[in-house]
Amino acid sequence: MAEIRINCVTKKFGEVKAVDNFCATVGDGEFVSILGPSGCGKTTMLRMVAGFEKPTAGEIYIGDRLVSSPDKGIYVPPEKRSIGMVFQSYAVWPHMTVFENVGYPLKIKGLAKSEIAVRTNKALDLVHLGGLAQRLPSQLSGGQQQRVALARALVAEPDLLLLDEPLSNLDAKLRESMRFEIKELQKKLGVTVLYVTHDQAEAMAMSDRIVVMNAGVIHQIGDPVQVYETPANKVIADFIGLVNFLDAEAGEGGVKIPALGRTVHAPAGLGGKAVAAVRPENIALAAPGAGLTGTVIHKSYLGDTVDWRIELGGEQIRVIAPASAFQEYSAGDSIGLSVDKVMIFPA
Amino acid sequence: MEKPSILQNFDAKWAAIAAAVGILLLFVVLPMLYLIWRSVFIEGSFHFETYRQVYAQSANWKAFINTIYVSLAVTFVSVAVSFPLAWLVGRTDLPGKGFFRTTFIASYMIPPYVGAIAWTQLTSPNAGYLNDWLMATFGLAKAPFDIYGMGGLIWCLTLFYSPFAFITISRALEKMDPSLEEASRIAGASPLGTLWRVTLPLMFPSVIAGGVLVFIGVGSAFGIPAIIGMPAQIEVLTTRIVTYVYLGTGKGVRDATALAVSLMLAANFILYASTWLLARKDYVTISGKSTRPVLVELGRWKWPLAGLVSLYGFIAIILPMGSIVITSMIKSLSRPITLDNLTFRNWLAALHNDQYMTPLWTSFVTAAVAATAATAIAVFVAYLLIKTRTRGRTIPDSLSTLGGATPSIVIALALIITFSGEFGLNLYNTLAILIVAYMVKYLTMAVRTIAASMSQVHSSLEEAALNSGATWLQSLRDIMLPLIGPSLVAGWFLVFMPSFYELTMSIILYGSKTKTIGVLLYELQTYADPQDASVLAVIILFIILVGNIILRKVSKGAIGI
Numbered sequence: 058m059a060e061i062r063i064n065c066v067t068k069k070f071g072e073v074k075a076v077d078n079f080c081a082t083v084g085d086g087e088f089v090s091i092l093g094p095s096g097c098g099k100t101t102m103l104r105m106v107a108g109f110e111k112p113t114a115g116e117i118y119i120g121d122r123l124v125s126s127p128d129k130g131i132y133v134p135p136e137k138r139s140i141g142m143v144f145q146s147y148a149v150w151p152h153m154t155v156f157e158n159v160g161y162p163l164k165i166k167g168l169a170k171s172e173i174a175v176r177t178n179k180a181l182d183l184v185h186l187g188g189l190a191q192r193l194p195s196q197l198s199g200g201q202q203q204r205v206a207l208a209r210a211l212v213a214e215p216d217l218l219l220l221d222e223p224l225s226n227l228d229a230k231l232r233e234s235m236r237f238e239i240k241e242l243q244k245k246l247g248v249t250v251l252y253v254t255h256d257q258a259e260a261m262a263m264s265d266r267i268v269v270m271n272a273g274v275i276h277q278i279g280d281p282v283q284v285y286e287t288p289a290n291k292v293i294a295d296f297i298g299l300v301n302f303l304d305a306e307a308g309e310g311g312v313k314i315p316a317l318g319r320t321v322h323a324p325a326g327l328g329g330k331a332v333a334a335v336r337p338e339n340i341a342l343a344a345p346g347a348g349l350t351g352t353v354i355h356k357s358y359l360g361d362t363v364d365w366r367i368e369l370g371g372e373q374i375r376v377i378a379p380a381s382a383f384q385e386y387s388a389g390d391s392i393g394l395s396v397d398k399v400m401i402f403p404a
Numbered sequence: 405m406e407k408p409s410i411l412q413n414f415d416a417k418w419a420a421i422a423a424a425v426g427i428l429l430l431f432v433v434l435p436m437l438y439l440i441w442r443s444v445f446i447e448g449s450f451h452f453e454t455y456r457q458v459y460a461q462s463a464n465w466k467a468f469i470n471t472i473y474v475s476l477a478v479t480f481v482s483v484a485v486s487f488p489l490a491w492l493v494g495r496t497d498l499p500g501k502g503f504f505r506t507t508f509i510a511s512y513m514i515p516p517y518v519g520a521i522a523w524t525q526l527t528s529p530n531a532g533y534l535n536d537w538l539m540a541t542f543g544l545a546k547a548p549f550d551i552y553g554m555g556g557l558i559w560c561l562t563l564f565y566s567p568f569a570f571i572t573i574s575r576a577l578e579k580m581d582p583s584l585e586e587a588s589r590i591a592g593a594s595p596l597g598t599l600w601r602v603t604l605p606l607m608f609p610s611v612i613a614g615g616v617l618v619f620i621g622v623g624s625a626f627g628i629p630a631i632i633g634m635p636a637q638i639e640v641l642t643t644r645i646v647t648y649v650y651l652g653t654g655k656g657v658r659d660a661t662a663l664a665v666s667l668m669l670a671a672n673f674i675l676y677a678s679t680w681l682l683a684r685k686d687y688v689t690i691s692g693k694s695t696r697p698v699l700v701e702l703g704r705w706k707w708p709l710a711g712l713v714s715l716y717g718f719i720a721i722i723l724p725m726g727s728i729v730i731t732s733m734i735k736s737l738s739r740p741i742t743l744d745n746l747t748f749r750n751w752l753a754a755l756h757n758d759q760y761m762t763p764l765w766t767s768f769v770t771a772a773v774a775a776t777a778a779t780a781i782a783v784f785v786a787y788l789l790i791k792t793r794t795r796g797r798t799i800p801d802s803l804s805t806l807g808g809a810t811p812s813i814v815i816a817l818a819l820i821i822t823f824s825g826e827f828g829l830n831l832y833n834t835l836a837i838l839i840v841a842y843m844v845k846y847l848t849m850a851v852r853t854i855a856a857s858m859s860q861v862h863s864s865l866e867e868a869a870l871n872s873g874a875t876w877l878q879s880l881r882d883i884m885l886p887l888i889g890p891s892l893v894a895g896w897f898l899v900f901m902p903s904f905y906e907l908t909m910s911i912i913l914y915g916s917k918t919k920t921i922g923v924l925l926y927e928l929q930t931y932a933d934p935q936d937a938s939v940l941a942v943i944i945l946f947i948i949l950v951g952n953i954i955l956r957k958v959s960k961g962a963i964g965i
Contacts, residue, residue, distance in 0.1 A: 108870075136870045136874055138871075142871045144864040146864050209872065
């Protein structure tokens with residue numbers, strides 16, 4: 058059983074609250090990401106779970122075991138928490154071979170040499186490093202070092218695996234394939250994962266649920282579809298995926314959006330100034346005259362798609378459309394637009 | 405339920421660190437405080453009577469003035485010589501500059517008293533090699549040089565203490581972000597204009613820092629003033645202190661104490677004044693990247709300057725060391741230096757002389773034990789400083805720096821009066837008191853080296869070990885120590901070598917059975933036998949050379965004395 062329960066954890070560095078009243082649960086075998094911009098406190102939260110930082114207030118349970126509680130004077134040091142962790146810098150020990158690195162947690166447990174060898178090789182096979190056991194880290198590529206770190210975190214078969222931006226030092230292609238691999242491994246081993254990242258695509262691709270953090274505070278907890286399609290607020294809508302913000306005004310009859318020339322149903326309790334948010338993929342281009350009419354300001358060819366900047370009702374919006382469509386239009390031309398799915402937030 | 409955190413936090417890490425701090429308190433803080441206490445509390449009452457009496461004697465007052473005067477003079481000359489040398493070697497296309505740099509830094513590893521012996525051989529007025537040669541060549545009636553005088557003292561001190569300034573300044577020049585200079589060139593300044601308006605002002609803090617090191621080094625020096633100054637009736641504080649201690653009376657020790665406290669206060673005042681001055685001029689001139697600066701082309705000055713620098717190297721190192729080696733090999737001192745007047749027999753005789761080999765062995769053992777203890781303590785002091793966030797983590801490091809900055813003679817005297825049974829610990833005339841003294845004085849070398857290396861170890865490497873279930877001691881053993889291994893060896897040698905040839909503290913701490921090689925050499929030079937002194941000096945230089953080669957090998961050239 059490796060459920061993590063984080064009850065209202067706060068971490069202060071001096072007077073600065075790095076993490077403020079963080080309450081979340083990670084279910085057994087669940088893959089949960091903490092997503093947020095750099096400096097939002099997500100790594101601090103992860104390090105409190107690992108035991109490298111002590112909370113200022115609140116409680117952390119791993120399974121049924123209370124591991125941190127300043128009120129009760131309880132703090133279990135990292136080496137007693139039986140957690141696997143992958144560090145952003147990999148933290149592969151440069152003076153040990155791949156085998157020694159990965160086998161280290163087992164050596165510390167005092168297992169017999171033969172068993173260490175069997176389990177270490179199994180872990181290396183798991184991350185496709187079978188043939189490199191005797192190499193030194195300096196002889197490995199960044200991606201391979203990453204796999205060593207992963208194997209080391211998994212070798213003792215922990216119930217809980219923590220990953221601190223493990224893919225951020227890899228190149229784009231490798232990053233995408235590692236996402237898939239980590240997810241596959243997690244499913245295969247059934248291990249509980251708490252994953253910290255600032256890359257929303259990474260979080261969306263792997264997570265069962267995402268905890269979105271900003272400035273030390275949780276803004277939303279939900280599955281990838283929820284956080285993308287119904288973000289809790291403007292900040293999250295802006296942080297996850299691309300979004301166009303348009304001025305809006307909430308009144309008696311609903312929310313009026315001048316740029317779209319349309320009034321939509323107002324969420325409860327909204328009044329006065331508001332913002333309408335539209336994802337670029339929810340705007341379709343059309344021939345002029347159909348629907349709304351805007352003016353092309355600029356277009357960037359991206360290969361599979363074209364990134365359009367279009368002036369609409371005095372505001373600038375961004376539209377992502379297939380590259381093949383509307384090739385003949387360029388800056389200064391009028392173009393038609395139709396807008397689907399509008400989100401409304403307080404201003 | 406887990407145990408409460410207080411018990412959990414009491415683990416090996418804190419026990420080890422507490423032990424290191426405890427040793428520092430016992431051997432650094434207690435003796436220093438007790439020394440000051442003893443100088444102002446006499447027979448139960450507080451007064452400055454001792455100071456008044458001591459400085460009422462004109463000899464002591466003169467020694468104080470001499471100390472300040474000599475230190476200032478040597479500091480100015482050292483900086484004035486070292487800056488151009490460091491610039492030529494670090495920033496220009498001077499031919500052979502790598503060799504020159506190694507040579508100038510190498511002179512730092514020559515024990516100053518060996519240098520003093522060499523210069524008395526070269527320029528003593530009645531039989532100096534240099535004087536003889538000049539008189540014979542130019543038909544002079546009178547010896548042109550006399551080392552025994554203020555000029556000779558400043559000359560010799562400058563040659564052997566200026567490396568402090570050279571090393572500090574050239575390191576800063578090498579680390580300086582060259583884009584600062586490049587920006588000046590782009591802005592239209594000439595190479596010399598850039599040197600004057602950009603490089604020189606930016607180097608100001610390191611020039612001051614280097615100067616302070618020279619000043620304190622010279623003010624605390626004993627070997628050169630004792631060998632060159634005393635025969636000329638020029639006394640400084642250190643020589644007065646040793647004379648008082650040698651009187652062996654209670655009053656002698658009390659007078660020595662007052663002088664020692666004066667010296668300590670003067671040294672600390674200079675140190676803190678410079679720190680305060682530098683803190684206000686804290687330029688960030690060091691970039692993380694190791695960039696290669698564009699070298700200034702010397703043009704037609706190239707070869708004349710190379711000649712000048714070679715001449716300096718010859719005078720500063722080759723001449724004195726050559727003199728020592730030749731003296732050690734000469735058959736008859738009264739005959740001229742020719743090949744058939746040279747022999748290795750003197751060396752073999754010395755190697756079979758127990759009176760010489762016992763002190764050599766004593767020095768070897770005490771230095772090795774001091775180095776081992778200092779390295780072990782330094783690991784914890786550095787760990788506390790670099791790898792923890794505990795309040796007060798800098799205190800042990802400051803204590804080790806305090807030991808390093810305190811004049812050797814002061815440390816020695818403080819240890820004598822503190823550990824002659826006063827506090828239930830009598831180390832007088834034992835090997836232990838020598839070991840403690842070396843450790844206190846040179847611990848900071850090990851701490852600096854190990855701390856620099858530890859700060860290169862990313863904390864996630866240790867965290868990964870804890871995460872793997874390792875305890876702190878296991879992670880120290882398996883991760884940290886192997887990773888900083890070379891710095892442990894380097895730190896060990898940086899304590900071992902100066903301890904091995906130490907003179908200033910040993911001269912008042914040794915007992916009849918614990919004579920060290922430095923003391924022996926000093927005795928041979930002062931009382932009887934300049935030739936055997938040279939033989940022993942060659943042996944010391946040889947051991948230092950071997951140690952230095954090992955050090956360079958281990959640290960891949962990054963560290964050497």
